[in-house]
Amino acid sequence: xxxxxxxxxxxxxxxxxxxxxxxxxPKAAINAVAVGSVFLSLLWSVKSLYxxxxxxxxxxxxxxxxxxxxxLRIGCDFAVDRLTAVMLLVVTGVGLLIHIYATGxxxxxxxxxxxxxxxxxxxxxxxxLVLAANFLLMFVGWEGxxxxxxxxxxxxxxxxxxxxxxxxxxxxxxxGDFGFSLAIFLVAMNFGSLDFGAVFQGLGGWxxxxxxxxxxxxxxxxxxxxxxxxxQIPLYVWLPDAMEGPTPVSALIHAATMVTAxxxxxxxxxxxxxxxxxxxxxxxxxxxxxxxxxATIGLAQNDIKKVFAYSTVSQLxxxxxxxxxxxxxxxxxxxxxxxFFKALLFLGAGSVIHALAGEQDLRRMGGLRKKTPITFWTLxxxxxxxxxxWPAAGFFSKDEILIAAYYHxxxxxxxxxxxxxxxxxxxxxAIFLAFFGEYRGDAHPHESPPSMTLPLVALAALSIxxxxxxxxxxxxxxxxxxxxxSPALVVISVAAGLTGIALAFLFYVVRPxxxxxxxxxxxxxxxxxxxxxxxxxxxxxxxxxxxxxxxRTVMWETVDVEIIDASVNGVAARARGVGxxxxxxQSGYIRSYAAWVLLGAVAALIAMGFAGGxx
Amino acid sequence: MPQAVPLSWYLILSAVLFxxxxxxxxxxxxxxxxxxxxxxxxNAVNLSFIAFSYHLxxxxxxxxxxxxxxxxxxxxxxxxxxxxxxxxxxxxLQVDDISSMKD
Numbered sequence: 001x002x003x004x005x006x007x008x009x010x011x012x013x014x015x016x017x018x019x020x021x022x023x024x025x026p027k028a029a030i031n032a033v034a035v036g037s038v039f040l041s042l043l044w045s046v047k048s049l050y051x052x053x054x055x056x057x058x059x060x061x062x063x064x065x066x067x068x069x070x071x072l073r074i075g076c077d078f079a080v081d082r083l084t085a086v087m088l089l090v091v092t093g094v095g096l097l098i099h100i101y102a103t104g105x106x107x108x109x110x111x112x113x114x115x116x117x118x119x120x121x122x123x124x125x126x127x128x129l130v131l132a133a134n135f136l137l138m139f140v141g142w143e144g145x146x147x148x149x150x151x152x153x154x155x156x157x158x159x160x161x162x163x164x165x166x167x168x169x170x171x172x173x174x175x176g177d178f179g180f181s182l183a184i185f186l187v188a189m190n191f192g193s194l195d196f197g198a199v200f201q202g203l204g205g206w207x208x209x210x211x212x213x214x215x216x217x218x219x220x221x222x223x224x225x226x227x228x229x230x231x232q233i234p235l236y237v238w239l240p241d242a243m244e245g246p247t248p249v250s251a252l253i254h255a256a257t258m259v260t261a262x263x264x265x266x267x268x269x270x271x272x273x274x275x276x277x278x279x280x281x282x283x284x285x286x287x288x289x290x291x292x293x294x295a296t297i298g299l300a301q302n303d304i305k306k307v308f309a310y311s312t313v314s315q316l317x318x319x320x321x322x323x324x325x326x327x328x329x330x331x332x333x334x335x336x337x338x339x340f341f342k343a344l345l346f347l348g349a350g351s352v353i354h355a356l357a358g359e360q361d362l363r364r365m366g367g368l369r370k371k372t373p374i375t376f377w378t379l380x381x382x383x384x385x386x387x388x389x390w391p392a393a394g395f396f397s398k399d400e401i402l403i404a405a406y407y408h409x410x411x412x413x414x415x416x417x418x419x420x421x422x423x424x425x426x427x428x429x430a431i432f433l434a435f436f437g438e439y440r441g442d443a444h445p446h447e448s449p450p451s452m453t454l455p456l457v458a459l460a461a462l463s464i465x466x467x468x469x470x471x472x473x474x475x476x477x478x479x480x481x482x483x484x485x486s487p488a489l490v491v492i493s494v495a496a497g498l499t500g501i502a503l504a505f506l507f508y509v510v511r512p513x514x515x516x517x518x519x520x521x522x523x524x525x526x527x528x529x530x531x532x533x534x535x536x537x538x539x540x541x542x543x544x545x546x547x548x549x550x551x552r553t554v555m556w557e558t559v560d561v562e563i564i565d566a567s568v569n570g571v572a573a574r575a576r577g578v579g580x581x582x583x584x585x586q587s588g589y590i591r592s593y594a595a596w597v598l599l600g601a602v603a604a605l606i607a608m609g610f611a612g613g614x615x
Numbered sequence: 616m617p618q619a620v621p622l623s624w625y626l627i628l629s630a631v632l633f634x635x636x637x638x639x640x641x642x643x644x645x646x647x648x649x650x651x652x653x654x655x656x657x658n659a660v661n662l663s664f665i666a667f668s669y670h671l672x673x674x675x676x677x678x679x680x681x682x683x684x685x686x687x688x689x690x691x692x693x694x695x696x697x698x699x700x701x702x703x704x705x706x707x708l709q710v711d712d713i714s715s716m717k718d
Contacts, residue, residue: 588714590649594640 011123022113034116042092079133097455102248104451122148153245165241176228183221219279230262247350256339287320295422327404328479333471334397341385344459348379364441371445381460387424393466424500432508625666632659
């Protein structure tokens with residue numbers, strides 16, 4: 001027993017303390033509780049992993065039976081294997097840095113205790129998701145992170161756009177969860193268990209499906225769930241809007257951890273996908289399409305957080321591509337490095353926003369290099385990393401994915417390379433617009449406090465050096481991957497990244513007018529991209545509007561008003577009508593009542609007479 | 616031993632008294648009179664109970680009569696108290712003026 005349950009228990013305690021007593025506690029106490037609980041989680045994770053070293057086999061801990069129906073037994077079980085170990089360290093490690101950052105970023109907010117309560121609640125559910133040893137417990141964490149995501153996106157609930165974004169995230173995720181829950185039912189039906197170990201053992205008897213079958217269906221339904229949580233086409237629309245939440249939330253939940261849950265889930269259920277190659281192929285297609293599509297949108301966004309949001313969608317697409325082409329360890333590797341550099345990008349963006357008193361528009365930034373040097377240099381580290389330049393962390397993980405894609409299908413590699421070029425371009429576009437040239441706003445930029453810059457520096461170190469942590473080798477026992485060495489491909493993908501950077505440098509530093517000219521030249525294409533391909537509008541017209549309109553005309557005005565309300569009111573009206581007639585008997589004159597009694601008695605007597613008298 | 620009064624005479628007297636009670640209850644407007652009519656009806660019933668009891672040589676009728684008398688006494692106590700209160704509050708004993716239950 002390693003008492004794994006303690007890992008999520010610490011943040012839960014933090015949530016309860018900050019949530020119940022928050023208003024009565026001083027800020028320092030909340031800091032200590034919130035940051036301390038995550039720190040304890042990290043410590044306990046490290047301690048558990050240390051004593052379980054080298055973790056060749058999954059270590060399962062069974063606490064109690066949660067549900068027992070007939071032969072189906074669903075326990076409250078936690079498990080750790082090498083995959084979980086990576087996730088545990090990423091979640092608690094990056095989570096800790098972001099908690100520290102948030103104590104600085106949120107310092108002046110009235111909802112301070114509520115913010116950290118929700119953040120700790122998120123950590124609890126995320127760790128439950130990661131540690132769960134069966135599908136249902138994973139689903140609990142899955143839903144829980146969705147809930148805390150909703151709470152935190154709508155954190156500034158007085159802002160209509162924030163609550164709308166929260167609703168959107170929650171509702172879009174419902175669609176994905178619908179797929180996930182159907183997949184769970186199918187697994188329970190076919191395997192009689194929801195335990196990962198038992199299900200994967202039961203898989204041994206199943207053939208690899210050459211055409212669509214049960215496992216393919218399970219895989220596709222899981223993919224629907226993963227696409228919802230990890231913001232893949234066609235369910236990605238909630239993630240860019242989710243940037244309405246505070247920036248530490250964007251960094252922790254909507255970049256580093258929660259949105260990668262889909263990738264984790266697919267890697268976790270890899271044995272199912274390996275038996276269902278069609279479903280796995282679909283994962284790759286969805287991932288590649290999302291990576292490319294979101295990257296094109298990212299090219300034209302002017303809100304710094306929106307740029308990074310689309311970048312997140314795009315990078316998640318890369319991870320899907322990785323697991324989809326069978327390189328599960330590469331996908332998880334990219335998940336980890338992405339957690340580092342994307343958390344850093346968001347925290348850096350938050351630092352910039354903090355410095356400019358809430359300004360998020362890139363067109364009203366510029367020249368911040370001198371004013372906020374730490375933010376600038378750390379952001380450059382993150383950007384170099386995401387662009388895939390050697391020797392930053394992003395280089396290693398992205399190359400693993402692209403090379404695996406090449407050996408799966410060369411065209412996937414080329415599309416991935418183009419996407420990598422665009423990635424480098426839009427990220428450096430944001431950097432150049434924000435930090436170079438002349439300052440175009442009217443705030444007084446200042447560097448952020450140490451509580452914010454220290455996590456930035458730590459994450460910068462991880463973004464650069466994180467590639468040395470060889471996740472693929474660590475995951476080798478779980479996901480054996482063929483070793484591909486291809487210097488040519490590596491050179492091509494790095495060249496694409498460098499080209500992107502160079503183009504961004506040309507467009508936004510050397511010849512600042514060039515970008516506008518190009519935008520004017522491309523006219524409708526630019527406008528389409530700027531408006532995100534009108535996807536929100538299309539969804540509005542094809543899904544949202546019909547549902548709202550149908551709800552109003554059919555469900556409300558017909559079913560509710562004319563059937564339910566009408567029947568209830570009708571019954572009441574009939575009762576009143578009968579009462580109107582009967583109340584005439586109640587004259588209030590005692591003598592009339594007496595007369596009725598007499599009449600009744602006489603009538604009874606007559607009736608008895610007809611019936612033959614009393615006998 | 617003189618010839619006993621036949622049962623039917625008692626019953627006829629009882630019926631007459633009861634009808635008088637009913638008529639009085641229905642047609643008089645004064646609450647006191649109506650109250651007395653009720654007593655009349657009760658006693659008419661008592662009379663028939665006693666007559667049957669004597670005729671059938673059974674004691675059940677006596678028991679019932681005592682019950683009726685007890686109830687009548689209790690009713691008189693409560694009823695007169697109500698009538699007093701009504702008179703105090705309304706200043707009238709005309710039963711048709713006391714019809715506020717209608718509303």
